[in-house]
Amino acid sequence: MFKKFSAATDVSGQTNVKSSVQRSIRSALLSQWKVDQDTLESIWPKKESVILVKCREHISIYTLHGEPLFFQHFDEPFFPTLRLVHKYPFLLPKVRIDRGAIRFLLAGAHMMCPGLTSAGGYLPPPENEIKAGTPVVLFAEGKEHAVALGVTKMSTEDMRRINKNTAVETVTYLGDDLWALQKL
Amino acid sequence: MATTIEEPISQAIPPISVRYCAVCSFPLEYCEFGSSFTKCKETLHEEDEDLYNKYYSEEALQKKLGSISLEAQSKLEKDTAAKEAKAEKKADAALKKKMASQVTIKRIERNKRKFVTSIHGLEAFGVDLKKVAKQFATKFATGASVTKNPQGLDEIVVQGDVSADIVEMIEDGVGLLKGVPKENIVEVEEKKKKGGD
Numbered sequence: 001m002f003k004k005f006s007a008a009t010d011v012s013g014q015t016n017v018k019s020s021v022q023r024s025i026r027s028a029l030l031s032q033w034k035v036d037q038d039t040l041e042s043i044w045p046k047k048e049s050v051i052l053v054k055c056r057e058h059i060s061i062y063t064l065h066g067e068p069l070f071f072q073h074f075d076e077p078f079f080p081t082l083r084l085v086h087k088y089p090f091l092l093p094k095v096r097i098d099r100g101a102i103r104f105l106l107a108g109a110h111m112m113c114p115g116l117t118s119a120g121g122y123l124p125p126p127e128n129e130i131k132a133g134t135p136v137v138l139f140a141e142g143k144e145h146a147v148a149l150g151v152t153k154m155s156t157e158d159m160r161r162i163n164k165n166t167a168v169e170t171v172t173y174l175g176d177d178l179w180a181l182q183k184l
Numbered sequence: 185m186a187t188t189i190e191e192p193i194s195q196a197i198p199p200i201s202v203r204y205c206a207v208c209s210f211p212l213e214y215c216e217f218g219s220s221f222t223k224c225k226e227t228l229h230e231e232d233e234d235l236y237n238k239y240y241s242e243e244a245l246q247k248k249l250g251s252i253s254l255e256a257q258s259k260l261e262k263d264t265a266a267k268e269a270k271a272e273k274k275a276d277a278a279l280k281k282k283m284a285s286q287v288t289i290k291r292i293e294r295n296k297r298k299f300v301t302s303i304h305g306l307e308a309f310g311v312d313l314k315k316v317a318k319q320f321a322t323k324f325a326t327g328a329s330v331t332k333n334p335q336g337l338d339e340i341v342v343q344g345d346v347s348a349d350i351v352e353m354i355e356d357g358v359g360l361l362k363g364v365p366k367e368n369i370v371e372v373e374e375k376k377k378k379g380g381d
């Protein structure tokens with residue numbers, strides 16, 4: 001989503017967000033992310049407002065003090081930025097790719113099933129199956145911190161069973177143009 | 185309502201603070217996948233011996249291999265080296281291009297004794313044109329704007345003949361003009377055609 005993205009050409013404008021809209025975003029975050037009121041409060045204090053940065057192709061980035069906090073495509077679920085996930089790694093369900101897949105991911109590739117089902121990968125146990133179309137955090141074998149965020153293209157049980165094709169579509173990754181945008 | 189409600193103690197989970205690489209901006213453990221690995225390593229070695237050992241001691245390197253084969257690992261290392269070489273080459277070329285690019289300061293005669301000054305090429309040196317136009321407007325108490333020239337390239341147009349002052353500002357590296365090499369300045373004069381009045 002953020003390959004070849006530049007603040008100079010792909011941002012169409014910044015606007016304040018009405019307080020009623022801020023409230024509904026806040027409750028959407030509480031229901032979409034694994035986060036409690038207090039932690040969300042420390043990420044985004046109630047008395048402060050986020051700014052909506054409108055970008056090309058219906059991407060909305062929300063910033064606090066200029067720092068991108070989360071973003072959304074159309075009215076799809078909200079994604080925290082990778083930097084926010086580094087601070088709060090539990091916001092979304094997690095999967096892990098093996099070491100061999102890291103360099104492909106960092107080139108912007110989507111993740112294929114074998115990279116997640118191999119010995120170095122990780123998928124949650126069947127009782128915690130992640131459904132298709134769910135935002136997830138991608139961790140990497142041997143690494144402490146998350147490397148990317150993506151959306152599952154099939155359920156985690158199907159990844160195990162089918163074990164080919166795209167498992168997770170990469171949305172943002174370490175070193176992409178959103179990563180480079182520390183301030184907006 | 186206003187009686188004895190105490191501030192509830194926040195149950196917020198504290199954030200993790202990740203140490204990012206000063207060179208490539210990645211978390212330190214991901215430097216090996218960046219395009220400046222050698223420099224990342226050197227910098228960390230100088231700054232923080234302990235952290236350096238955490239990531240690059242023999243033991244750490246052994247552990248890191250994880251489930252991938254030695255063959256895949258050496259492929260990765262080759263890949264990283266190639267990436268680095270490419271990034272270096274690109275940076276070199278960009279620097280060369282930058283150092284060769286000219287800044288044209290043109291004095292344009294509009295009417296008898298009326299001039300505007302156009303400045304082109306500052307963006308090659310990472311100068312924010314809008315901001316520097318504002319700097320000129322303030323300094324010379326005149327109008328200054330960023331416009332597209334007939335070739336479709338951005339240039340700054342300042343009302344009045346301020347070409348000599350701008351050359352001086354670049355030479356002195358004033359404000360936003362810091363880092364623009366004075367050797368790259370080209371001064372041009374555009375006279376009004378004779379008999380055009």
Ligand SMILES: [Zn+2]
Pocket residue numbers: 205206207208209210212214215218220224225
């Ligand atoms: Zn680095």
